[in-house]
Amino acid sequence: EPEVTQTPSHQVTQMGQEVILRCVPISNHLYFYWYRQILGQKVEFLVSFYNNEISEKSEIFDDQFSVERPDGSNFTLKIRSTKLEDSAMYFCASSEDTSTDTQYFGPGTRLTVL
């Protein structure tokens, strides 16, 4: 069964450093998303991406964040200068077609900012 994959599973970085989180969405899916979940809190939407551009973003997704689809399979989230409060699980998701379609989540990357 096709699944969303994410690398790395755990990333430890120093405050102020740049990190890139990588995702491979399900191959025939057209919509891609990033969510985050701070420990003990709810899952929060960051950004959605369709047709090589951002289709929607939340207030969390400020200038420190960027997304890219560098090739036909990868989808990345970059955090330019990490803060302690960026420590969270970051989930990539993808959906096949319309915005109302079911989103399937990857296993997540745990980001720890020291």
Add this chain to the structure above:
Amino acid sequence: QKEVEQNSGPLSVPEGAIASLNCTYSDRVSQSFFWYRQYSGKSPELIMSIYSNGDKEDGRFTAQLNKASQYVSLLIRDSQPSDSATYLCAVIDSGYALNFGKGTSLLVTP
């Protein structure tokens, strides 16, 4: 801020019983509703989607949607210890983003 509300629990049910999980949402224009299951330290796993008023059944799971009351629920029949997890209600209000509730913790005791 559009809200998705869930009782945090824990909801404790004995093995074999029916577990009933509830969710209310604030945005009347919401059209798409989802139940995800999340084990500790893992990612959300889709259980069911529902778009129309009424019931939708899939195996041991039944989702119920009442748009007039802005209410969606999930019933788990014949609950098993492996069903012990946090159940997340999620709504697409508009656009593309899933708006999640904080989740209800379910504990199924043998």
